[in-house]
Amino acid sequence: MPTPAEPVRIAVERYVSPEWAAQEADRLWPRVWQLASTTDHLSKAGDFYEYICGKLSVLIVRTQYGDLRAYQNVCLHRGNELCSGSGTDLQEIRCSYHRWCWDLDGKLKEIPSRRAFGVLDEDEFGLIPVLVDTWGSLVFINLDLHAEPLIDFLSPIVEETKWLRPEEYATQAVVTIALPCNWKSGIDAFSETYHVQGIHRQMLASTDDVNGPQIAWDRHGKLNQPYGIVSPRLRDGASDQEIWDSFCATQGERVGKPSPPGPIPAREPEESVRDLIVRLIRSRGQESDLDFSDFSDGQIIDLHQYNCFPNISPVFLIESVAVVRTRPGSTPDDCLIDLFFLKRIALDAPRSQPLDVVIDAESADVGAVFNQDIANLRKVQRGMHQPGFTHLSLSPIEETRICQLHRNLDHWLSPANDD
Numbered sequence: 506m507p508t509p510a511e512p513v514r515i516a517v518e519r520y521v522s523p524e525w526a527a528q529e530a531d532r533l534w535p536r537v538w539q540l541a542s543t544t545d546h547l548s549k550a551g552d553f554y555e556y557i558c559g560k561l562s563v564l565i566v567r568t569q570y571g572d573l574r575a576y577q578n579v580c581l582h583r584g585n586e587l588c589s590g591s592g593t594d595l596q597e598i599r600c601s602y603h604r605w606c607w608d609l610d611g612k613l614k615e616i617p618s619r620r621a622f623g624v625l626d627e628d629e630f631g632l633i634p635v636l637v638d639t640w641g642s643l644v645f646i647n648l649d650l651h652a653e654p655l656i657d658f659l660s661p662i663v664e665e666t667k668w669l670r671p672e673e674y675a676t677q678a679v680v681t682i683a684l685p686c687n688w689k690s691g692i693d694a695f696s697e698t699y700h701v702q703g704i705h706r707q708m709l710a711s712t713d714d715v716n717g718p719q720i721a722w723d724r725h726g727k728l729n730q731p732y733g734i735v736s737p738r739l740r741d742g743a744s745d746q747e748i749w750d751s752f753c754a755t756q757g758e759r760v761g762k763p764s765p766p767g768p769i770p771a772r773e774p775e776e777s778v779r780d781l782i783v784r785l786i787r788s789r790g791q792e793s794d795l796d797f798s799d800f801s802d803g804q805i806i807d808l809h810q811y812n813c814f815p816n817i818s819p820v821f822l823i824e825s826v827a828v829v830r831t832r833p834g835s836t837p838d839d840c841l842i843d844l845f846f847l848k849r850i851a852l853d854a855p856r857s858q859p860l861d862v863v864i865d866a867e868s869a870d871v872g873a874v875f876n877q878d879i880a881n882l883r884k885v886q887r888g889m890h891q892p893g894f895t896h897l898s899l900s901p902i903e904e905t906r907i908c909q910l911h912r913n914l915d916h917w918l919s920p921a922n923d924d
């Protein structure tokens with residue numbers, strides 16, 4: 506790859522200024538497709554889920570006809586919020602203030618003392634619709650009724666990931682953590698592997714953090730990260746035992762969680778540690794009735810990470826997915842990070858209601874590697890406020906997916922690009 510002429514400079518205002526955050530609130534969030542929930546949260550008629558992003562609140566429901574509907578979460582009488590949180594067995598959407606009421610499909614059902622309002626057109630008083638669609642188990646919404654379809658917005662990721670059979674991943678839990686940093690700082694930490702040598706050094710003996718191929722499409726990005734091999738950053742390499750120890754320390758659950766890692770399990774002749782790990786993951790899949798026979802060794806062991814504009818990164822392993830999402834907080838210095846944990850299950854296996862938890866950053870324990878990311882993100886915003894720091898300097902190669910986020914933000918925030 507040719508050496509770039511210079512770093513990409515990004516003005517720090519994008520991360521700290523209320524004016525920039527206001528532009529995002531005005532021009533980005535009300536118009537872009539956003540991951541809101543999962544089909545496991547909304548599996549039965551009457552299930553509902555409130556998705557919040559900054560000041561926006563969207564109510565998603567599963568109707569009695571089995572389809573998903575979404576509405577702006579507002580009562581058409583005097584603007585009260587209709588529902589909060591999530592739940593089940595919703596029969597109707599009734600405002601608690603003066604008890605106006607709608608069917609789950611958004612049609613006006615009842616207004617107490619209706620005649621006192623005079624003539625009132627039913628069509629004018631349906632709930633305000635929001636687009637809703639799914640990719641695998643993930644539910645997305647868009648408040649812009651003229652937006653392109655989700656499948657077009659996500660292109661080419663839906664096609665690209667078909668081989669992973671995304672519909673087989675079931676949501677186990679969603680963990681939400683409030684962090685003292687901008688939402689972009691949060692997702693930036695999942696848009697490059699340049700920081701592995703900084704804060705995840707224990708991964709270096711079992712991860713190629715440098716040469717994993719990255720793609721930045723127009724809007725979204727991708728990284729394939731090989732595991733079970735040594736980082737080029739370790740000049741002296743690593744022994745097979747060190748590769749095994751590193752893999753077990755960072756992804757041990759994939760091979761039965763040996764803790765401490767102990768000696769390398771018995772190997773077949775000429776079998777590398779990477780080959781051994783592939784074999785162990787395959788046999789664990791078999792034990793869980795999962796069919797991994799179509800997958801190549803690289804597909805089995807490596808990380809297949811996507812960055813979907815603006816704020817999510819689905820990180821696929823063959824047996825599980827972690828989807829990272831960040832959402833803006835009440836100031837540019839705050840955000841929420843949500844970690845969706847999904848596990849591949851047999852297609853006919855029962856799926857259950859996910860566990861949703863909110864935890865504080867100090868006590869968050871979300872796995873060794875995520876813990877390091879969370880601890881680091883608690884430090885990034887204060888630095889950005891120092892008066893001598895005027896811009897971020899990004900590598901166009903190693904941080905290409907962050908550069909791409911900013912190129913897209915330029916596009917979305919500029920009225921000149923409105924259709």
Ligand code: FES
Nearest residue numbers: 580582583600603
């Ligand atoms: S604000 Fe909802 S019924 Fe009055």
Ligand SMILES: [Fe+2]
Nearest residue numbers: 694700705878
């Ligand atoms: Fe990280």
